[in-house]
Amino acid sequence: MDLKNTVLHGEHTRLNALMAPFAGWNMPIHYGSIIEEAKFTRVSAAAFDISHMGEFFVTEDPARSTLDEAITNPVLKMKEKTCRYGFLLNANGTVMDDLIVYRLAPDKWMIVVNASNIERDAKAISSVLSKDTFFMDASDATVKIDLQGPKAMEVMKKIAGDGIKKLKYFTFDIFSVLGQDSVISRTGYTGELGYEIYVSRDTGLELWKKLLEDPLVKPAGLGARDILRLEAGLPLYGDELTDSVTPLDAGMEKYIDFGKEFTGREALLRHKNNIKRMLTGLQIEGRRTPRHTNKVMAGGKEAGFVTSGVFSPHLNRGIGFMYLDRELITEGAQVTIALDKGEAKGSVITPPFIKNTSIRYQEA
Amino acid sequence: MEIKEGCFYSKEHEWVKIEGTSAKVGISDYAQHKLGDITYVDLPKTGKEVKQFEILTGIESVKAASDIYSPLTGKVIAINSALESAPELVNKSPFDEGWIAQLAITDPAETANLMDAAAYKAYLDSLEG
Numbered sequence: 310m311d312l313k314n315t316v317l318h319g320e321h322t323r324l325n326a327l328m329a330p331f332a333g334w335n336m337p338i339h340y341g342s343i344i345e346e347a348k349f350t351r352v353s354a355a356a357f358d359i360s361h362m363g364e365f366f367v368t369e370d371p372a373r374s375t376l377d378e379a380i381t382n383p384v385l386k387m388k389e390k391t392c393r394y395g396f397l398l399n400a401n402g403t404v405m406d407d408l409i410v411y412r413l414a415p416d417k418w419m420i421v422v423n424a425s426n427i428e429r430d431a432k433a434i435s436s437v438l439s440k441d442t443f444f445m446d447a448s449d450a451t452v453k454i455d456l457q458g459p460k461a462m463e464v465m466k467k468i469a470g471d472g473i474k475k476l477k478y479f480t481f482d483i484f485s486v487l488g489q490d491s492v493i494s495r496t497g498y499t500g501e502l503g504y505e506i507y508v509s510r511d512t513g514l515e516l517w518k519k520l521l522e523d524p525l526v527k528p529a530g531l532g533a534r535d536i537l538r539l540e541a542g543l544p545l546y547g548d549e550l551t552d553s554v555t556p557l558d559a560g561m562e563k564y565i566d567f568g569k570e571f572t573g574r575e576a577l578l579r580h581k582n583n584i585k586r587m588l589t590g591l592q593i594e595g596r597r598t599p600r601h602t603n604k605v606m607a608g609g610k611e612a613g614f615v616t617s618g619v620f621s622p623h624l625n626r627g628i629g630f631m632y633l634d635r636e637l638i639t640e641g642a643q644v645t646i647a648l649d650k651g652e653a654k655g656s657v658i659t660p661p662f663i664k665n666t667s668i669r670y671q672e673a
Numbered sequence: 674m675e676i677k678e679g680c681f682y683s684k685e686h687e688w689v690k691i692e693g694t695s696a697k698v699g700i701s702d703y704a705q706h707k708l709g710d711i712t713y714v715d716l717p718k719t720g721k722e723v724k725q726f727e728i729l730t731g732i733e734s735v736k737a738a739s740d741i742y743s744p745l746t747g748k749v750i751a752i753n754s755a756l757e758s759a760p761e762l763v764n765k766s767p768f769d770e771g772w773i774a775q776l777a778i779t780d781p782a783e784t785a786n787l788m789d790a791a792a793y794k795a796y797l798d799s800l801e802g
Contacts, residue, residue: 343735344710344761532735596713596760598733620712620735650731650738
């Protein structure tokens, strides 16, 4: 399959990025050092090209909403200009995708989905929507740039104006970005103060250049993004969330509103008392890295598997997520990880791994 | 890409520098570049004996865990313990501060199985060709 390039591809090449395939896209992994980029994000601000992700727009009469039945997010209870995390489920309750919904207006929503799932998500959601509902996949027309880090507000004020400081965590608004009205949300995937910026293809290139002109900003790739999201205890579709697990196995019941209809609801209710393994955090004693599919042993027996892991440059140790036999999940419980080469001792820890970040910072 | 004169190189991108009856071992600039940020070096135990091209120890980067093969037969007489807390020295200074182990060697003639700097450069060119 031919890889797709984002609008910013020329810029990544110019910056000597290491490019690699990700979800059908040719994406920047790093611009020199994954670890330096991860560290820089936690002290200043990093710009990420996230244009591969998908954006859908839905317009329908809220009195006869069908979107509300398609996904777990309570789209009718959401206030305007807020964001909400949730899931698109298969009928058997397993996760087809995790997504964020933006309520643009009483009758209008934007849904942000993972790149690898754009086509099947669009199909699954539109199959539930009524004929009168307007649905549009705007993924190809949208450039998404994430700006993340404690200095992100200072940077964004110069681009979107002082109003940006009023945005609270998991809210958004429309701002003029280089003369174009654009959605900017106070969200992200790093555990830091930051923004996700949705612009047209034309504005995207200009915005990227303008962000990188700021001495507070450096580009960061998907390698750093993976470290940052893991340190922040955030799951990744394909690793922690898959077609084989439900949000209940992943310990994410708080994002499910059982007070409304949604695809997979009955299956989840049936599964509730039948959960054998659950997702939990893993910290390694020392600098070795647990990796995707490594077996987890406890008391000499196989007790789970690692879904993803990284070396955390902020904790100077390996960290990760694992599915572990439910009865073994207690803070500090000892496990042994069968690594690709050798093994490592580790223990159960409740994420996030990094606390006291800038994520909820609000200017007085 | 730096290729240091006076070192011998293996096809697996280890370098060795002979100083009398001992030899320092590390990984080449090319190798550290390919591996990306080094996060862990499993330092071998002093006294460990190893034959040419056998596994000397392991190294881990943001990408993967890899083996390091011994470019010569010998016995580990010193290790670079600075790498325990600062494995990134392998990235920053692969030929100097990032050396991994020092071996007491018995057969310098084994260098015939290795490449000198010029041959290693040609080898890298062929890989990147």
